Amino acid sequence: MVGMTNPLLPILEDHVSRGTAPGIIAVRGRPDGPDEVVTAGDLPADAIVRIQSMTKPIVTVAALRLVQDGRLGLDDPVARWLPELADRQVLRTPTSSLDDVEPAESPITVRDLLTNMSGYGMMPAPCPLQDAMIANRTQARQEPVALGAQEWLDALADLPLAFQPGTGWRYHHSFGILGILLSRVVEGSLEDHLRTDLFEPLGMVDTGYTVPIAQAHRLPAAYRHDESGTLVEIEPAAGGFSVAPAPFDLSHSELVSTASDYAAFARMLAAGGIHDGRIVIDAELLDLMRTDQVPAAAKAEDSFFPGFWNGTGWGFGVAVVTEGEHAGRYGWSGGQGTDFHIDPDGTFQIVLTQVEMGEAIMELFADTV
Structure with missing residues (x-):
């Protein structure tokens, strides 16, 4: 339902009037009740948006489903399916010259990804x-990937690791590798596997790596703020990289989705991994996903943006709040101004824009907590 009295509405309208985004969608829900959907500005509730790194939790669940089916193990070396990543060389320090390397002491595992x-x-x-x-x-980068999956993996494999597997934390690339790994495990298209294994059972009818041409009118323009704070279009509505057909294999790339589709995914997680009485993800694996898995020694201050690790951990594909009033909350954001989180009591929230992450978008997320 469209919540005209929802307390989020004046917050969203204020941010639209301030130029944070041309339009904003927010969803609040819980496993046992209807979703409350609020829109402000010119982003309709059924818009198909670029969710970017909010893809990571989806690929995580797909991987964990293969784990619970016995087709993949958390501590399996990924080189079993990705021989390109066997016998890695590792920089002696993350800032060393590329020839200052030593052999990897252990293989990269699924857990490491x-x-x-x-x-x-x-x-x-x-x-x-x-x-x-x-x-x-x-x-x-914020821009779409420049290489197809195999070419990207080959280019990455030409480089040394920044640190020994399992000993340090760096964002993003592990999940591109994970997507390619899953395509090798299922011996086919990752998108086809996601569609049959997750999207169709959950009713995520508009989620995929591209928007079908017939639905392209539902894809809004993408923006960023320039130095003066003015919104500048960086990708057109109904066009650009996200419209089908894909230019190459996107197994390492990021999805498009809708508020209702992602709410179905979040609701399943909030319900303990259950959808319509069916176990989508085992409770034990879901607990691992939403529990901090990164040791303190790997939480270097310079591994991500300043202050990231203050009261925050990383589980499987999501950030986890480890202390304070929201302890136990987990979720993640996307670089094109999208965010979701799930609280221990089962409530969840999604906020969607199509404006590149920056100070104004971060203020929006803070205001809607």
Whole structure:
């Protein structure tokens, strides 16, 4: 239902009037009740949006379903399916020159991918490895991926790891690798597998790696704030990278979805991994997903943005609040201004824009907590 008295509505309208985003969608729900959907501005409730890193929890659940089916083990070396990543070389320090390496002491495992501890990931400060990732087009950016899945994996495999697997944390790339791994395990299209294994059972009818041409009118433009705070369009409505057909294999890339689709996914998690009386993800695996899995020694201050680890941990594919009034909350955001979280009492919230993450969007998320 559209909640005209929902307390989120004046917050969203205020942010639209301030220029935070042209339009905003918010959803609040719980496993045993109807969702409350609030919209402000020109983003309709049925818009198909670029969810970017909110893809990570979905790919995580897909991986954990293969674990519970016995087709994948958390401590399996990924080189079993990804021989490109066998026999890794590791930088002696994350900022070392690319030839200052030593052999990996252990293989990269599935668990390492789920926890962002594979040794691959974003280098937040200038260093030789960051330069090399920019040069071979594997450095993560807000823009769509520049390489197809195999070409991207090959380029990544040409680089050393930033640290020994399982000993440090760097964001993002582990989940691109995980997507390719899943496609190898199922021996086919990852999108087809996600559709039959998750999307169709959960009723996520508009979620995929691209928007079908017939539905392209539901894809809004994407924006960022320039230095003056003015919204600048960076991808057109009804066009661009996210409209089918895909230019190449997107197993390492990120999804598009809708408020109602992602609410169905969040509701399943909030219900303890159950949908319509059917176990989607075992309770034991769900507990691992929503519990901090990163040891204190791996939470380096310079591993992500400043202050990230203050009262925060990382489970499998989601951030976890470890202290304070929201302890036990878990969820994640997407770089194009999207966010979701689930609280221990089963309530969940989703906020969707199509504005690149920045100070204004972070203020929006803080105001809607």
